[in-house]
Amino acid sequence: MKGNFIDNLPKVYGIYTGGFIGFIIIMAIAEQMGMTAKAIGIAFVAFTVFIYALIGWLSRTAQADAYYVAGRQVPTVFNGMATAADWMSGASFVAMAGGIYFKGYGYMALLVGWTGGYVLVASLLAPYLRKFGCYTVPDFIGTRYGGNLARFSAVVVLTVASFTYVTAQINATGTIASVALDIPFQYAVYVGLISILLCSMLGGMRGVTWTQVAQYIVLIIAYLLPVFWISNKMGAGFFPHFMLADEVARIGELEQQFGFVKNAAADLKSVPKGLAGITKAHSAVNATPWAFISLALAMMMGTASLPHVMMRYFTTPSVKAARKSVGWSLFFIFLLYSSAPMLATLSKLSLIDPNLPTGIIGKTFAEVEAIDWYQNWNQANLMFISDFNGNGTLELNEFFMGGKAVVLATPEIAGLPYVISGLVAAGGMAAAMSTADGLILAIANAISHDVYYKIIDPKAETAKRLLVARVLLVVIGFAGATIAAMEIQGILGSVIWAFDFAMSGLFFPLVLGVWWKRANRQGAIAGMLGGLAAGTWYLVWVRTGGSGFLGITQLTFGIFGSAVSLVLMVVVSLMTTEPDKATQKMVDDVRVPSGKTILGKSH
Amino acid sequence: MSNQQKHWEKTRSLLFITLAIWFVFSIGIFLFGAEMNEVTGPFGYPWTYWFTCQGSLGAFVILIFWFANRQEKIDEEFGFSEREDE
Numbered sequence: 303m304k305g306n307f308i309d310n311l312p313k314v315y316g317i318y319t320g321g322f323i324g325f326i327i328i329m330a331i332a333e334q335m336g337m338t339a340k341a342i343g344i345a346f347v348a349f350t351v352f353i354y355a356l357i358g359w360l361s362r363t364a365q366a367d368a369y370y371v372a373g374r375q376v377p378t379v380f381n382g383m384a385t386a387a388d389w390m391s392g393a394s395f396v397a398m399a400g401g402i403y404f405k406g407y408g409y410m411a412l413l414v415g416w417t418g419g420y421v422l423v424a425s426l427l428a429p430y431l432r433k434f435g436c437y438t439v440p441d442f443i444g445t446r447y448g449g450n451l452a453r454f455s456a457v458v459v460l461t462v463a464s465f466t467y468v469t470a471q472i473n474a475t476g477t478i479a480s481v482a483l484d485i486p487f488q489y490a491v492y493v494g495l496i497s498i499l500l501c502s503m504l505g506g507m508r509g510v511t512w513t514q515v516a517q518y519i520v521l522i523i524a525y526l527l528p529v530f531w532i533s534n535k536m537g538a539g540f541f542p543h544f545m546l547a548d549e550v551a552r553i554g555e556l557e558q559q560f561g562f563v564k565n566a567a568a569d570l571k572s573v574p575k576g577l578a579g580i581t582k583a584h585s586a587v588n589a590t591p592w593a594f595i596s597l598a599l600a601m602m603m604g605t606a607s608l609p610h611v612m613m614r615y616f617t618t619p620s621v622k623a624a625r626k627s628v629g630w631s632l633f634f635i636f637l638l639y640s641s642a643p644m645l646a647t648l649s650k651l652s653l654i655d656p657n658l659p660t661g662i663i664g665k666t667f668a669e670v671e672a673i674d675w676y677q678n679w680n681q682a683n684l685m686f687i688s689d690f691n692g693n694g695t696l697e698l699n700e701f702f703m704g705g706k707a708v709v710l711a712t713p714e715i716a717g718l719p720y721v722i723s724g725l726v727a728a729g730g731m732a733a734a735m736s737t738a739d740g741l742i743l744a745i746a747n748a749i750s751h752d753v754y755y756k757i758i759d760p761k762a763e764t765a766k767r768l769l770v771a772r773v774l775l776v777v778i779g780f781a782g783a784t785i786a787a788m789e790i791q792g793i794l795g796s797v798i799w800a801f802d803f804a805m806s807g808l809f810f811p812l813v814l815g816v817w818w819k820r821a822n823r824q825g826a827i828a829g830m831l832g833g834l835a836a837g838t839w840y841l842v843w844v845r846t847g848g849s850g851f852l853g854i855t856q857l858t859f860g861i862f863g864s865a866v867s868l869v870l871m872v873v874v875s876l877m878t879t880e881p882d883k884a885t886q887k888m889v890d891d892v893r894v895p896s897g898k899t900i901l902g903k904s905h
Numbered sequence: 906m907s908n909q910q911k912h913w914e915k916t917r918s919l920l921f922i923t924l925a926i927w928f929v930f931s932i933g934i935f936l937f938g939a940e941m942n943e944v945t946g947p948f949g950y951p952w953t954y955w956f957t958c959q960g961s962l963g964a965f966v967i968l969i970f971w972f973a974n975r976q977e978k979i980d981e982e983f984g985f986s987e988r989e990d991e
Contacts (some may be wrong), residue, residue, distance in 0.1 A: 407938070408955040417962045418931040424969045431974075547949030585954040587939040594935050602931060620987045622977055629969040636962050643958040658933065703911045893913055894985040 308375055315380075317518050318353075325349060326523075332723045337722045343482040346724035347731055350520055351497045354735070361512050363506030366764050369771065370747060371505030372436040372617040376511055380622075382630025384511050385614040387518035389416075389635055390735030391712070391795045392474025395521060398639075400705025402646040406582045408589035408597075412798075413639050414726075415598035417632060419605025424628035427606055428615040430816040430892050431626040431861040435899025436616065439609040439808070440752040443830075445901060446815045450757050450886065455830040458750045458806030462834065465782065467608075467800035468741040470778075472498070472786040474734035477706075481682075482727045488787050491763045494735070495783040502739045503772055506747075510739045511617060517732035520639055524729020529641050532648050532716045536658070542644040549651050553584045556654055560663065563699040569690045577686050577702040584650060592853050599841070600858040604801025607808040610737075610744040620893035648809045649712040654698060660715055663701065666694055675714045679707055742782065746774040798857050806837030806863025810871050821888050825875030832870040837863020912983040919979065923972045930961040930968075 307314070327343055362368055376384065396415075401409040435539040436442040439460060444453030453721025475494030480487045501513040529542055573579075582588050604612065656664040662673070667689055670676055679685040679829045683705035686687055687696055703711075704875075709730070713722040749769035755762055762770075805828045814829075840859040844850045854862050881889075888900055906914075934941065938953045946952035947960070980986040 407954070407957065410933075412929055413957055414935075414961050418927060421923065421927040421931075421965050421968055421972075425920050425927075425972055496951070544948045550950060550954065585942075585951055587942045587953055591936050591938060594938065595932050598935070622973075622980075622987060625973040625976060629966065629973055630967055632966050636966050638924045640959045640962055687975070889924055890909060894909065895980050895987050901951050 303870065308377065311377065311380055315515060315519065316514060319523075320521060322350075322523065323835040326721065326725060329724060333719055333721050339723070340897065342720055342724040344484075345725055346728040347479065347482040350728045350732060351500075351735075352515060354497070354732075355635065357513045357516055358401065358501040358503070358505055358509040361509035363505055363508055364765065366437075366767065367510045369768055370388050370504075370616075371613075372508040372511045372556065372728065372752065375615055375619050376617040376825055378513050378618065378623045379630050380625040380905035381511075381595075381614060381618055381632050383518040384514035384636035385523065385611065385627070385631035386638075386850050387514040388510075388614055388733070388740040389611060389631070389737070390464065390638055390733050391737035392432060392478075392730060393798060394638065395525065395730050396474065396478075396706050396709050397610060398429065399645040399649070400708040403650055403708045404578050404582065405588075406578065406584050408582070408593060410643065411589070411594045411597040411600060412591050412883050413642070415601025417635060417639060419602035420628055420632040420635075422602060422606040423611070423615075423860045424625055426813050427481065427612065428628050429625045429895065431612060431619045431812075432615050432618060433621050433895060433899060437751050437901075438748045438793050439812070440614055440814065441756075441901070442747050442754060443463040443811060443826065444756060446820075446885070446888065447811075447826040447881075449823050452823050452827050452830075454750050455827050456808065456811070459753050459804065459830055460748050461745055463608065463800045463804035463807070464610060464741045464745045465778075466796050466803060467495055467610075467814035468745070468778075468782045469785045470796040470800075471738035471741065472782045475731060475738060476783075476786060478727055478731045480873035482731070483722075487892045490781050491787045494731075494738075495555040495779050497731075498735050498738045499776060499779050500741065502734065502743050503775055505770065506768075507613075510743055514736045518634065518732060518735040521729040521732040521736075522563040522634070524725045524732070525645075526641060528713045528718065528722050528726060529645050529648070531718055531722070532652075532712060533644070535718070537715055538648060538651075542648065543640060546647050549647050550585045552655065553647065553651055555584065557583055560654075560698040565690060565699055569688070572688055572743060573702050574683055574686055577684070577704050579699055579891060580650070580654070581699075584647070585656060586747065590853075596853060596858045596861060600805065600860045601798070601801055603635065603809045603864060604687045604860055607804035607812065608801065608802070609748070609808075610879050612745075612812075613716050614740070617851040645712065647706060649708045649715075652712070652715055653701070656819055660717075663696055663698055665696055667696060669698055675711065678714070679703075679711050683713060685709065699757040738782075742775055742779050748772055749778075750774050763825050795857075801856065802837060802841070802860030802863065805860040806867060807831070814871060815887070816892060819886055820875055820880055821871065822875050822881045824877055824878040825871040825873075828874040829871030831869025833863045836866035853899060908951065908983055909985075912979065913978045915982075919972065919975050921969065925967055927965070930956075930964045934961070940960055 335341060367373055431442055434442050440453050442455035443456035472494055476487055476491035477492045480490030502510045532542055533542035538549050572677040577605050615624045618627050652658055652660045654663045655661045660811055662670050674686060684707040688700055690700050754770050755767050811826045813830045840862045841856055844856045891900060934956055942951045942953035944952050946955045
């Protein structure tokens with residue numbers, strides 16, 4: 303191919319997309335010719351992971367600015383795709399539709415929160431941090447406020463938030479690898495980890511960028527294809543997003559008809575852990591305004607504080623491109639997020655509507671237990687039925703399912719060929735891997751650049767710095783995998799906590815660093831450490847039986863943490879001396895897009 | 906007032922407008938979630954349900970692109986836009 307790689311990007315990824323679609327078709331033909339479901343699953347995961355590893359190897363580099371910020375030459379649209387993959391984790395891909403399925407409106411606050419946050423990213427932070435020219439988020443804090451303590455505090459907040467997040471992602475890659483490759487979870491976690499490290503170790507941010515673009519393409523095809531296919535197969539409409547109003551209304555009707563019968567506590571004990579029944583209305587407003595708004599607000603502010611997202615905008619060629627790139631990121635995220643409620647609707651209706659051939663409510667237990675897919679998913683511990691009232695027919699309150707089953711099982715329930723299930727597994731793997739890569743890199747870069755190079759050994763040569771960065775990458779990856787293998791927390795809960803930790807410690811120190819010239823070092827340190835401590839205290843308090851206040855729950859503790867952070871930062875800043883002239887000049891320079899970056903090309 | 910101060914003043918007003926629109930779609934409408942859901946909205950979905958699935962999300966996408974264009978205009982007006990070779 304002629305010309306440099308960047309100019310050829312549309313062609314390269316065009317060929318890649320075509321190749322992937324070709325692979326899906328070949329697998330579909332192979333299935334018809336008798337290839338087993340297990341072999342198809344293995345082929346999908348192995349083939350895609352091999353491609354990512356290849357991209358990772360081709361992107362290897364020995365230069366600091368390529369390793370940390372992909373050489374700052376990632377075009378707007380491609381950075382948008384990479385950010386979307388970075389952003390949409392295993393939780394978005396596998397768990398989100400399930401959450402909507404079970405909890406309806408109250409849960410959909412996450413959809414609003416995880417998209418609305420990008421408005422804050424675009425208007426408050428991304429373009430200014432790009433102008434700053436930093437390699438990492440603590441790099442900005444350390445230079446803007448000055449001093450090693452400020453820099454170190456930012457590294458602490460970043461590590462707490464990102465590490466909470468990354469264990470969940472490694473857990474998700476492990477779950478998918480263990481199902482697709484049919485190996486025990488304890489080993490599958492490490493298979494997942496090695497796949498993750500193959501993408502990031504040699505090329506750093508450059509490798510991660512180009513694998514994330516590839517992963518986005520896989521995950522979006524894997525999510526949208528089944529949604530459209532199922533919708534068409536059920537006769538619900540060829541473009542589900544605009545045509546499911548009747549289905550949504552029909553679910554409401556059925557809910558009225560069946561009613562939400564409350565199960566006795568003794569009956570619920572027999573239900574396997576992690577499975578839930580339908581107990582909340584699908585489209586009706588089932589949460590108070592504050593419950594909805596507080597969750598959305600926490601997720602929005604968290605979005606704007608998460609370093610692995612912010613650092614993606616350090617890779618664009620210009621400030622202008624950074625702004626546009628945020629728009630593209632959200633557009634690519636929108637494609638998946640607006641489909642999740644549609645998938646939840648289709649999945650729920652196909653299971654509960656007695657008029658549909660797939661509906662199981664109202665059938666006898668013997669009938670349901672004879673269905674192939676019920677047996678499969680019951681064995682996988684994701685579906686369960688029990689005749690609580692002893693009448694022999696399945697009622698709405700007697701059917702239980704795992705959240706993951708909405709994405710994983712619906713294609714099979716709707717009668718799609720197995721090749722789609724293989725594709726979904728590859729998509730889930732791509733989603734979890736891309737987020738894990740972004741997070742591990744964010745932590746390793748912060749420690750190698752901000753702690754090792756800026757604080758411990760400022761004279762280190764590039765080769766030594768990058769070696770330290772890579773060693774840290776492996777160490778952090780293994781630490782994450784070890785904790786993931788212990789299976790302490792659920793995927794979704796820890797993801798939400800990560801947002802709360804990040805906003806508690808970083809939101810105001812970042813925003814005020816640009817928008818309030820008077821903010822100084824003492825204020826920022828108080829804001830970061832005080833906010834993080836306050837948020838953590840609130841979480842522990844509520845978890846250990848505290849009653850909480852103002853309706854702030856363990857999922858929204860960041861609202862309390864960030865409020866404390868804001869107050870501390872303003873009060874302490876005003877009580878101490880204002881920043882010196884040089885710092886004020888620096889803030890002025892950050893506010894205009896033209897001119898040189900604050901930090902040099904390599905620093 | 907210097908050129909740079911004027912530029913910042915305009916940038917700040919744009920921020921406030923952007924945040925006001927953001928507030929409406931992320932918080933404002935959900936204050937009236939229960940009432941709004943009684944009314945049929947786009948494509949036949951109830952209004953609040955539609956906003957949580959598509960409406961607010963789409964509004965954010967459009968808002969960011971609109972904001973980026975306005976900010977570029979402001980930067981050009983005061984001669985602060987980046988040159989291609991930087």
